[in-house]
Amino acid sequence: xxxxxxxxxxxxxxxxxxxxxxxxxxxxxxxxxxxxxxxxxxxxxxxxxxxxxxxxxxxxxxxxxxxxxxxxxxxxxxxxxxxxxxxxxxxxxxxxxxxxxxxxxxxxxxxxxxxxxxxxxxxxxxxxxxxxxxxxxxxxxxxxxxxxxxxxxxxxxxxxxxxxxxxxxxxxxxxxxxxxxxxxxxxxxxxxxxxxxxxxxxxxxxxxxxxxxxxxxxxxxxxxxxxxxxxxxxxxxxxxxxxxxxxxxxxxxxxxxxxxxxxxxxxxxxxxxxxxxxxxxxxxxxxxxxxxxxxxxxxxxxxxxxxxxxxxxxxxxxxxxxxxxxxxxxxxxxxxxxxxxxxxxxxxxxxxxxxxxxxxxxxxxxxxxxxxxxxxxxxxxxxxxxxxxxxxxxxxxxxxxxxxxxxxxxxxxxxxxxxxxxxxxxxxxxxxxxxxxxxxxxxx
Amino acid sequence: xxxxxxxxxxxxxxxxxxxxxxxxxxxxxxxxxxxxxxxxxxxxxxxxxxxxxxxxxxxxxxxxxxxxxxxxxxxxxxxxxxxxxxxxxxxxxxxxxxxxxxxxxxxxxxxxxxxxxxxxxxxxxxxxxxxxxxxxxxxxxxxxxxxxxxxxxxxxxxxxxxxxxxxxxxxxxxxxxxxxxxxxxxxxxxxxxxxxxxxxxxxxxxxxxxxxxxxxxxxxxxxxxxxxxxxxxxxxxxxxxxxxxxxxxxxxxxxxxxxxxxxxxxxxxxxxxxxxxxxxxxxxxxxxxxxxxxxxxxxxxxxxxxxxxxxxxxxxxxxxxxxxxxxxxxxxxxxxxxxxxxxxxxxxxxxxxxxxxxxxxxxxxxxxxxxxxxxxxxxxxxxxxxxxxxxxxxxxxxxxxxxxxxxxxxxxxxxxxxxxxxxxxxxxxxxxxxxxxxxxxxxxxxx
Numbered sequence: 087x088x089x090x091x092x093x094x095x096x097x098x099x100x101x102x103x104x105x106x107x108x109x110x111x112x113x114x115x116x117x118x119x120x121x122x123x124x125x126x127x128x129x130x131x132x133x134x135x136x137x138x139x140x141x142x143x144x145x146x147x148x149x150x151x152x153x154x155x156x157x158x159x160x161x162x163x164x165x166x167x168x169x170x171x172x173x174x175x176x177x178x179x180x181x182x183x184x185x186x187x188x189x190x191x192x193x194x195x196x197x198x199x200x201x202x203x204x205x206x207x208x209x210x211x212x213x214x215x216x217x218x219x220x221x222x223x224x225x226x227x228x229x230x231x232x233x234x235x236x237x238x239x240x241x242x243x244x245x246x247x248x249x250x251x252x253x254x255x256x257x258x259x260x261x262x263x264x265x266x267x268x269x270x271x272x273x274x275x276x277x278x279x280x281x282x283x284x285x286x287x288x289x290x291x292x293x294x295x296x297x298x299x300x301x302x303x304x305x306x307x308x309x310x311x312x313x314x315x316x317x318x319x320x321x322x323x324x325x326x327x328x329x330x331x332x333x334x335x336x337x338x339x340x341x342x343x344x345x346x347x348x349x350x351x352x353x354x355x356x357x358x359x360x361x362x363x364x365x366x367x368x369x370x371x372x373x374x375x376x377x378x379x380x381x382x383x384x385x386x387x388x389x390x391x392x393x394x395x396x397x398x399x400x401x402x403x404x405x406x407x408x409x410x411x412x413x414x415x416x417x418x419x420x421x422x423x424x425x426x427x428x429x430x431x432x433x434x435x436x437x438x439x440x441x442x443x444x445x446x447x448x449x450x451x452x453x454x455x456x457x458x459x460x461x462x463x464x465x466x467x468x469x470x471x472x473x474x475x476x477x478x479x480x481x482x483x484x485x486x487x488x489x490x491x492x493x494x495x496x497x498x499x500x501x502x503x504x505x506x507x508x509x510x511x512x513x514x515x516x517x518x519x520x521x522x523x524x525x526x527x528x529x530x
Numbered sequence: 531x532x533x534x535x536x537x538x539x540x541x542x543x544x545x546x547x548x549x550x551x552x553x554x555x556x557x558x559x560x561x562x563x564x565x566x567x568x569x570x571x572x573x574x575x576x577x578x579x580x581x582x583x584x585x586x587x588x589x590x591x592x593x594x595x596x597x598x599x600x601x602x603x604x605x606x607x608x609x610x611x612x613x614x615x616x617x618x619x620x621x622x623x624x625x626x627x628x629x630x631x632x633x634x635x636x637x638x639x640x641x642x643x644x645x646x647x648x649x650x651x652x653x654x655x656x657x658x659x660x661x662x663x664x665x666x667x668x669x670x671x672x673x674x675x676x677x678x679x680x681x682x683x684x685x686x687x688x689x690x691x692x693x694x695x696x697x698x699x700x701x702x703x704x705x706x707x708x709x710x711x712x713x714x715x716x717x718x719x720x721x722x723x724x725x726x727x728x729x730x731x732x733x734x735x736x737x738x739x740x741x742x743x744x745x746x747x748x749x750x751x752x753x754x755x756x757x758x759x760x761x762x763x764x765x766x767x768x769x770x771x772x773x774x775x776x777x778x779x780x781x782x783x784x785x786x787x788x789x790x791x792x793x794x795x796x797x798x799x800x801x802x803x804x805x806x807x808x809x810x811x812x813x814x815x816x817x818x819x820x821x822x823x824x825x826x827x828x829x830x831x832x833x834x835x836x837x838x839x840x841x842x843x844x845x846x847x848x849x850x851x852x853x854x855x856x857x858x859x860x861x862x863x864x865x866x867x868x869x870x871x872x873x874x875x876x877x878x879x880x881x882x883x884x885x886x887x888x889x890x891x892x893x894x895x896x897x898x899x900x901x902x903x904x905x906x907x908x909x910x911x912x913x914x915x916x917x918x919x920x921x922x923x924x925x926x927x928x929x930x931x932x933x934x935x936x937x938x939x940x941x942x943x944x945x946x947x948x949x950x951x952x953x954x955x956x957x958x959x960x961x962x963x964x965x966x967x968x969x970x971x972x973x974x975x976x977x
Contacts, residue, residue, distance in 0.1 A: 096907070128908030135610040136945075137913050144907040144922055146803060246609040279603055377906050406904050408947040411605030411690070415904070415949055462949030465902025490901055490952050492943050494692035522899065522956040 100384025200293030557590025774896025776938025793872025
């Protein structure tokens with residue numbers, strides 16, 4: 087059996103690796119973007135000089151041949167689902183028995199005038215990074231549009247090259263559609279601390295061209311003109327499905343898949359950024375364009391393809407990021423606007439760069455989510471509390487179990503417990519400090 | 531993505547500011563004073579020259595630190611590590627490598643060429659040790675100065691990280707105290723010059739009959755001889771059981787001390803390929819076997835009344851001394867910092883590291899825990915591992931890192947952008963430390 091996988095990002099490659107583990111199927115992974123799998127989330131480190139491009143590859147180049155995973159550098163122009171054939175760039179074709187679509191995303195463009203000018207780029211593909219590099223020499227200012235994870239990464243990238251950055255954010259505070267107000271304000275301060283020209287509540291109206299078709303300036307929603315040699319468009323992504331339109335494949339925003347990640351066509355699966363769950367689990371979005379979801383979908387679909395039909399279980403929501411120097415982790419459900427039946431307890435370090443937030447249900451007290459800034463928490467421990475609906479009081483007593491900061495780092499669990507006690511009038515005592523032995527006892 | 535550097539349009543983005551250049555000029559001038567004295571073969575006005583050299587270097591490093599680290603918020607500061615000529619095997623890297631290698635060649639085999647430096651450091655030697663300087667005092671002083679100056683730099687680079695701060699204070703303390711001041715003062719007080727932080731077989735002479743005979747005249751010497759043996763047979767396994775080999779390699783050891791401070795700008799140059807790991811395992815354990823055999827031969831020779839083995843054991847000792855003691859640990863180990871990274875010796879050659887590694891792998895609470903499924907495979911941990919461990923290979927599987935070579939420097943944990951790695955220890959699951967934790971989530975999930 088020949089399994090063709092379109093896309094060599096984390097979802098496609100994870101699927102390939104696990105199919106190899108569980109079967110002897112022939113596997114071909116097709117990518118237009120790059121010869122080898124690389125960590126998309128690490129693109130910024132190559133630009134900043136922390137890593138060489140080749141360091142982004144999680145596997146040495148001999149790995150693929152050794153594991154009989156065929157890699158094909160080509161663009162898939164179209165798919166003939168009836169004949170089970172891929173039409174590739176250069177006129178070649180490829181027959182498959184089962185097809186896994188892992189084609190990823192494309193950066194959003196919302197019809198801004200000038201959005202296709204030279205010097206206007208998103209940051210998703212390897213080629214976007216090359217474009218950033220090309221435009222960096224002699225660049226006097228970059229304007230970044232879109233207040234999310236990629237936008238702030240781009241700001242950090244240019245900043246390390248001493249290129250001034252203006253950062254246009256539509257919302258009233260950075261990423262406040264995901265981060266609660268306090269955490270969002272923390273990042274606003276941190277962005278400014280790094281000398282980034284952060285413009286909140288400011289949108290892009292137009293990108294102005296010079297006489298050679300290259301961007302020269304942007305005009306903002308406040309009417310201001312900002313001269314710049316580069317515009318970063320980082321207002322989110324959408325599934326990369328254009329090449330599949332007008333086929334028998336059912337597509338909404340993404341490729342629609344059932345609980346087994348199978349599309350409406352038998353033997354055709356979609357995973358990662360390009361997949362849209364027909365029936366997402368309660369509280370989850372139908373498209374979750376994050377590394378972790380892609381990896382998990384890849385593991386899941388591999389089981390199904392290897393003859394062990396497996397439903398996609400996204401698990402308990404978690405995510406992480408790093409905003410300049412401040413790390414961020416979230417476990418469970420931390421909503422920006424808390425529903426009436428939920429409450430949250432929040433502690434922030436006086437230096438304004440660390441915080442812990444714990445969300446719980448008022449009536450039952452069960453803990454619902456953890457939000458960490460500048461502090462590391464253990465995923466296993468947090469998940470266990472979330473999965474077993476542990477009451478907030480008990481979680482607070484044991485909170486040290488979750489602390490994953492390196493040795494000698496100060497522990498702030500006591501402060502959070504204090505904040506909770508002041509807020510509720512309870513008298514919870516922190517009984518457990520950080521340390522692996524207690525964690526092992528707890529998880530057993 | 532097949533080119534070595536991402537920079538196409540700007541092959542070497544200039545990240546060095548004017549003030550940083552001024553700092554480099556100051557430190558360079560101080561270094562130049564030392565180099566000129568070396569080249570001249572004699573020291574003119576040693577006291578003012580040495581004071582000027584040290585002051586210039588200190589001032590230069592201080593200015594550089596201020597510009598590089600204190601003008602921006604605390605955090606990971608590896609910007610441009612792969613762009614800068616010195617830290618990315620560029621011209622400056624190669625020149626530095628040649629310079630240090632040349633120094634080591636002179637030090638071990640042509641000390642006559644170091645006369646100028648010996649004269650330069652003579653007043654300091656008399657002040658501390660009440661005896662004339664030799665090439666080893668020159669070496670020890672330069673070594674200590676490098677650990678201290680670059681240690682301060684490292685301290686500021688990781689000022690947000692208490693683990694790194696304490697560790698750096700520790701290596702600076704042991705270098706200055708136990709590898710410089712105490713041996714000097716012992717000499718001044720007419721005791722043997724003893725280094726309490728180096729044990730056999732790293733300090734291979736300490737286990738030999740010659741050392742035993744040499745120390746037998748002094749109570750302190752006899753104590754030192756047996757202290758060294760006790761550290762090897764009892765201290766090493768016991769301390770490694772509780773803390774991992776880091777108790778020595780990245781907190782106490784002088785070689786480690788230099789690697790963690792002066793070597794830090796080069797840590798990413800270590801080879802991460804599987805092939806390198808295979809070579810490493812053969813080499814480091816080979817050296818341990820060589821050291822044990824060599825020492826055993828010397829003792830058998832003594833026990834048999836210096837009979838037939840005399841020539842063999844001397845040959846063995848001299849070969850070890852030349853190949854391992856000088857060429858490997860010094861010339862390649864430090865001279866090649868800017869080319870092969872800072873821990874070549876510790877990784878491929880040190881018999882003490884091999885011994886500690888065996889214990890770390892077999893019986894230790896220590897491991898680097900991976901935090902669930904949070905790894906994004908970015909590769910910072912692997913790249914900045916000075917021991918060339920492909921940390922990412924473990925992290926992306928959710929498997930805890932248990933490796934004989936890990937010196938527990940904690941940099942992988944520090945550079946991880948997602949909080950995935952933690953150095954820690956526990957007894958309960960020692961036997962299962964190496965098992966896959968997360969790996970595949972299925973088929974435990976019902977279909």
